[in-house]
Amino acid sequence: MISSFLRRPRRQPSGTTKKLIATLAILGAAASIAGLGTYATFTSSTSQSHAISSGTVTIALGATGAATNRLNIGASALAPGDTIQRSVDLTNSGSLDLASVTLTTTASPSSLLDTDATNGLQMVIDKCSVAWTESGPPYTYTCGGSTTSLVASRAVIGSGISLGSLAALTAGGTDHMRVTLTLPSGAGNTLQNQSSTISYAFTGTQRAATNK
């Protein structure tokens, strides 16, 4: 009985076995030549302006009303050579590391203060390894740790300005940043009595996809 049960399989199923092995071989071949991968990256952004404070999803600015975010404090009656310092903390409150964080600044209402790239407002962004020590108002900041330049002096309005290697690229990381706006001492009479509202939008892009 057993022998007849086994004899059949021995002669017959070599076809079935072959079919199953061939199935695996063909599926393996199909998978190895099928398609290229597509990444649908997560992007998340948060914005902050002098007039309005807004919420966050993955990257967040510090709370307003303290040294963690002074970007909502305006400045008036600037004279050429004047400097505005504002501190802001940027935190990666998401669970993903980021490939880059960029800053896009826009002005609404706009004026010569932001449209004149040479004599209008110039922007510098530094970060401090510890929280900035604030004094004022008018606010000025000193760093008790080490200072790193994030954005060298440039016109205040820009799109996709790279902020370099931030601690906030890592999930849970925080950067203590200082935004310094200067009205160049060469600013002429045309820049008198101008008024702009500058909005700062920080955009984090997800790190490259990897194997998990």
Next chain:
Amino acid sequence: MPAGISSTGRSAAGAALLRCVDLLARAALAVACVALVGLGLLPRTGLYRPVTVLSGSMAPAFSPGDVVVVTPEPLRSVRVGQIISYRIPVGDHHVQTHRVTKIIRGGPHPVVRTKGDANNTADPWRAELHGTTAWRVRTVLPRVGWVIFWFRSPLVHSLTVLLAPLLLALIAVAQIWRRPEKTRPEAIADASPTA
């Protein structure tokens, strides 16, 4: 003889089971052939491309592990609302599949803004589409990508691409060396569907 009867009864049941297994094997083989032609060979004609989704920014339209089928779309006819696959203009220039939310500039090389349906903001770049054609998502094959990934994992990959063909070759060699009188008719009957 009772033992003999029961023996033939069992072997008849066994044969039915084997036929059933053989039928399933044929079905699996057919599915494998369809997969090979549909995912591996036909895309080489350029009529369509299957693309595996790796992350979830387009949920719920499609999710990681799905395969989306993209077809060529003339660059001039890219419209808002279409989901297109393209290489992003920044970073590692990977292929990304997102929905067009704005045509900033039309023409032969349109500049578009894209956004993942599940993201809260648009992608932080303007993409100028180059080349001769855009690739537009037409169909979603749910979860097929996971199967492809599984077959691509190193162990399964070597088992299927190296060991399985080796086994087939060994079986073929064994059959060639076997005595011809007994095996020949069955070998031909078995070999023809797989050949």
